[in-house]
Amino acid sequence: MWTVNTDMKRTIRIGTRGSALALTQTRTVADALEREGDVNVEIVAISTPGDRSDKPIAEIGVGVFTSALRDALADDEVDVAVHSYKDLPTAPDPRLALAAVPQREDPRDALVARDGLTLGELPPGSTVGTGSPRRAAQLEALGLGLRIVGLRGNVDTRVRKVTDGELDAVVLAKAGLSRLGRLDVITEVLEPIQMLPAPAQGALAVECRVDDVDVEHLLRSIVDDQATRAAVAAERAMLAKLEAGCNAPVGALADVVEDLDDDGRVVMRLSLRGVAAVYAKNEAGDPVVADLLRASATGDLTAAEQLGRDLAAELLDLGAGVLSGPESRS
Numbered sequence: 367m368w369t370v371n372t373d374m375k376r377t378i379r380i381g382t383r384g385s386a387l388a389l390t391q392t393r394t395v396a397d398a399l400e401r402e403g404d405v406n407v408e409i410v411a412i413s414t415p416g417d418r419s420d421k422p423i424a425e426i427g428v429g430v431f432t433s434a435l436r437d438a439l440a441d442d443e444v445d446v447a448v449h450s451y452k453d454l455p456t457a458p459d460p461r462l463a464l465a466a467v468p469q470r471e472d473p474r475d476a477l478v479a480r481d482g483l484t485l486g487e488l489p490p491g492s493t494v495g496t497g498s499p500r501r502a503a504q505l506e507a508l509g510l511g512l513r514i515v516g517l518r519g520n521v522d523t524r525v526r527k528v529t530d531g532e533l534d535a536v537v538l539a540k541a542g543l544s545r546l547g548r549l550d551v552i553t554e555v556l557e558p559i560q561m562l563p564a565p566a567q568g569a570l571a572v573e574c575r576v577d578d579v580d581v582e583h584l585l586r587s588i589v590d591d592q593a594t595r596a597a598v599a600a601e602r603a604m605l606a607k608l609e610a611g612c613n614a615p616v617g618a619l620a621d622v623v624e625d626l627d628d629d630g631r632v633v634m635r636l637s638l639r640g641v642a643a644v645y646a647k648n649e650a651g652d653p654v655v656a657d658l659l660r661a662s663a664t665g666d667l668t669a670a671e672q673l674g675r676d677l678a679a680e681l682l683d684l685g686a687g688v689l690s691g692p693e694s695r696s
């Protein structure tokens with residue numbers, strides 16, 4: 367007796383962190399592949415040191431959430447890795463290819479405050495939780511007299527600090543709340559003019575092994591979004607160049623916008639805004655935000671990375687490298 371395997375579909379193993387957020391965003395990639403790719407998909411949760419530690423990210427370092435996943439992919443334990451793009455180090459991993467950048471969620475940060483309050487309605491002295499020096503610096507610069515309190519943990523844990531009355535508010539990525547179905551807790555979506563998001567916030571990075579051309583082609587044709595890829599490339603190029611010159615917290619946001627060319631025809635271009643904090647030392651020798659440097663520029667969609675590097679150069683000229691504060695990427 368013998369049986370014929372009639373199911374000739376290839377099975378693609380997709381690696382992800384095990385958090386509710388990571389699993390949900392990986393599910394969207396898996397669903398698209400199963401729907402349009404004529405493949406079977408298996409989701410493999412991989413535990414990372416970042417998931418097992420409660421220390422501030424600034425202490426445990428960049429890549430804590432992503433390097434275990436990248437290793438599993440390079441070692442052929444999975445075929446695809448789905449990351450929150452903003453958690454990836456800027457240095458490329460030569461073992462891997464960035465096969466797809468799916469369409470981005472709303473990149474903005476969101477306030478979750480007690481009693482439905484907005485930032486402007488929080489009385490001076492209110493406590494606002496965030497573990498991100500980028501968010502802390504921009505909150506301080508608003509001059510509202512808010513007390514910034516360090517914070518870590520998953521999205522639900524952070525929201526609970528407000529619902530339990532421990533903090534007056536927390537700031538989180540809107541995309542994370544959206545993916546978890548928790549948009550209802552948002553009391554204000556923060557405009558980029560007040561708070562520029564982390565480079566690549568709200569976007570996913572989908573990687574495969576550099577020599578796995580079949581999977582790369584599959585991912586590129588089904589889940590890649592070119593506008594998101596260009597926007598995120600500009601933001602990340604800006605971050606990468608600034609990292610070389612300083613470790614100041616950086617915010618960046620690129621939008622695809624309509625513009626007119628020399629002949630008055632409508633063309634799509636990339637508009638990039640960036641912010642970097644400059645620190646000074648107070649009497650106790652601790653770094654405090656002395657200034658927020660801002661710059662913006664518009665460029666060709668096909669030269670996204672150059673636009674990012676140019677804007678970083680402008681911020682460095684303005685003094686972004688002078689005295690760097692706490693390291694941060696989120």
Ligand SMILES: NCc1[nH]cc(CCC(=O)O)c1CC(=O)O
Pocket residue numbers: 450451452453537538539540541542566567568569696
């Ligand atoms: N730093 C943690 C992190 N990494 C990705 C997200 C979700 C949002 C996203 O994909 O950018 C979050 C949570 C947050 O910043 O509130």
